[in-house]
Amino acid sequence: MTEQQTNSKALQARDAIKRSIAAGRLQAGQRLVISQLARELKMSPVPVREAIRLLESEGLVTFAHNVGAQVTDFRPQEYRHMMSTLSVLEGAAVAQTVPHIRQQTIDEARFYNRHLIEALKASRFAEANRFSTLFHRVLYRDCPNRYLMQTLNEGWAKAAAVKGAVFGLLPGRVDGLVEEHEHLLQMLEKKNSPDEVEAFIRAHRERNTEAYLRYAQQALSDRAATGGPRPAGSSSRPRES
The missing domain is CATH 1.10.10.10 (Winged helix-like DNA-binding domain superfamily/Winged helix DNA-binding domain)
Structure with a gap:
């Protein structure tokens, strides 16, 4: 070879x-x-x-x-830092896309959001995760900054792996998720300023991160209480490192 x-x-x-x-x-x-x-x-x-x-x-x-x-073991503080960085990158990517975004793109994102609602109602969380990912990625598909898009997509791939290493494709946040997606689409349709769109996306992502970390800590605690498998070297709660 x-x-x-x-x-x-x-x-x-x-x-x-x-x-x-x-x-x-x-x-x-x-x-x-x-x-x-x-x-x-x-x-x-x-x-x-x-x-x-x-x-x-x-x-x-x-x-x-x-x-x-x-x-690699799951470390909440590292995950928080990773997601905080990605929320900044995603906010910037969508903000740069705002002047170029097409109604076709918004319609496609709304299509994914409708399927996300259906998947959540049926508790099909792996499917819901996929539609949520598609929703977000389509919004910055027309971003003119190719380097930013590449960096962002690589970061999301790593985040998905880190998340899946402990919990697989399980829910992090359900309440308010699809409503915030729809509000974001309305902002884009009304031609809100790039700064407003960027701030909304960053806040949306940060709420997702904190909710997921609460879910993660509870899931690890439940797993420990029932004698289920835990990551090697972990205590009853995730290490903050």
């Missing part, structure tokens, strides 16, 4: 492992066994080992003494 082929396989393995983390199939603290992953991915151990190094550089994998590679 050439070096170029190995690099390509490593990126494929990285993306596959990241998807498993985001979906909750690989959870925080879980050991990553290279031989097992190689069998599952139908690859040799070499690109899988490189994929794990790439995930370590992204902060999704850590190495522990006498344990080896494992999915």
Whole structure:
């Protein structure tokens, strides 16, 4: 296998492992066994080992003494900092999109919001998460700043993996979510100023983050109380680091 082929396989393995983390199939603290992953991915151990190094550089994998590679533990303060940064980036991306946004884009976002409502009513939270993601991403699809969009999309991919590492695709906040989405669409239709739109998105995202962290701490406490699996090295509550 050439070096170029190995690099390509490593990126494929990285993306596959990241998807498993985001979906909750690989959870925080879980050991990553290279031989097992190689069998599952139908690859040799070499690109899988490189994929794990790439995930370590992204902060999704850590190495522990006498344990080896494992999915990074969930740290609320780090998650809060990550989401705070992403809310700033998303607010800026949509604000820069405001002069260019089309009614077709707003209609598509409203379509996703309607399906989000249906998924929440049916308690299909993985589906709801997908529609919420689509709603937000379509709003900055026409952003002229390509570098900002790339940075933002990479950040959301990492955030999804960090979140999924502990809880999978479970609800963080339901109350007020779709109503705030609709209010944002109305702001865009009424041509509110970019500054107003940016401030609203940042506040919306920050409410989501705080609600999710409350949910996360309760879920970890419930898991500990029932004797369920916990991330390696965790106490009864998430570490604040």
